[in-house]
Amino acid sequence: FWVTVIYFPIAHWVWGVADPNALVDAATQLAAAGDEAAKAAAQAKIDEINAAVGWLAGKGALDFAGGTVVHINAGIAGLVGAIIVGKRIGYGKEALPPHSLTLSMVGASLLWVGWFGFNAGSNLEANGTTALAFVNTMVATAAAALSWMIVEWLVKGKPSMLGLITGAVAGLVAVTPASGYAGPVGAIVLGLAVSPICLFFVDFVKKMAGYDDALDVFGVHCIGGITGALATGILVSPDLGGVGITDYTNLETFAGTYDMMAQMKAQGIAVIATLLWSGIGSAILYKLVDLIVGLRPTPDQEREGLDITDHGERAYNY
Structure with a gap:
């Protein structure tokens, strides 16, 4: 139900773009029009x-593969x-370490590989843009993993595998x-910049605010998505190695006019709209679910573990 009420509207707002082929055909008809009536008909099309x-x-917001639609959307909902739902029993009072750093590393590696399909595959065809998305995904992730490790080393005195994984994500x-x-250089800069921002929210803002975000969905996905969405408005600039704005009615070069302030405004509106729609809508849905079936187990069930109370089995029997 969340997908229908929250995700689909945002997906349409952002990805409901004009058909490039239809625009090219209409622009071609406009250019070839021999009289005012034909020109008016083509322009109307x-x-x-x-x-x-x-x-x-329509406002010009850019989101190639889901920074607003997926990550900000799900991050604020998380x-x-x-x-x-509230804090886990023992949160802030006892250690609640990751289940398995080995499996966490395996999972992060699978994510990294799968993300090539997520980003490059969003182009829906194999061409130069697909290759660009593939390369950018690789270099930005590597830069972010390195950046998180270095910043964590400086702040905490030691780098960690969990930090490296989190930086990569x-x-x-x-x-x-x-x-x-x-461009690839812009993607590297973005990767280097996003990790300190997310680390601040994961390690400091979460503690100050007191919420229990077990997997740091907000600190990594929402904040990382906001950072990426806003940075897209800057890095798309041709002067910074970006591809620029595409205008399919410009039959000579398909190049549109890039205005950084206008683009940043469009990106900002997209970020705010996603935060409000998903945040408020998700809160309503959570409350409805809580009223109907409840959102969390009893304290005894939580202490015993949901593997036992819900499924009657354990992942490990030693």
Whole structure:
């Protein structure tokens, strides 16, 4: 139900873009029109195509593979859920380490490989943009993993495997909206920049605010998504190695006009709209679920473990 009420509207707002082939055909007809009536008809067709786009797409918001649609959307929903469900028993009073760093590393590696399909595959065809998204995904993630390790080393005195993994995921998240728009150097800069920002939210903001976000969905996915979404508005600039804005009605070069302030405004509106729609909508849905079936087990069930209370088995019997 969350997918239908929260995800689908945001996906349409951002990804409901005009059909490039239809725009090219209409622009070709406009260029070839021999009289005013034909020109008016072709222009009306272009206007009709542009009028059917999603709300945020119409404002010029860019999101290549899901920075707003997926990560900010799910990240803020995760924060709202963590607050409504409440803290785990023992949170802040006893150690609650990851289940297995070995499996965490395996999982992060699988994510990294799978993300090539997530980002590069979002182009829906094999061409130069696909290759660009692939390369950007690789270099941004590597830069973010390195950046997190270095910052953690400086702040805490020791680097950690968990930190390296978290940094890699932050890089994957941040480059998602920019993967097909930024240049490789811009993607590296984005990866280096996102880790300190996410680390601040994971290690400091979470403690100050007191919420229990077990997997740091807000600190990594939402904050990383916001960082990437806003950075996309900058890194798409041709002057910074980006691909620029595409205008399919410009039949000579397909190049549109890039205005950094206007683009940043569009990106900011997309971020705020996603936060509000998903945050408020998710809170309502959580409350409804809580009223109908409840959101958390009893304290005794939580202490015993949900593997036992819900499934009657343990992952490990030693």
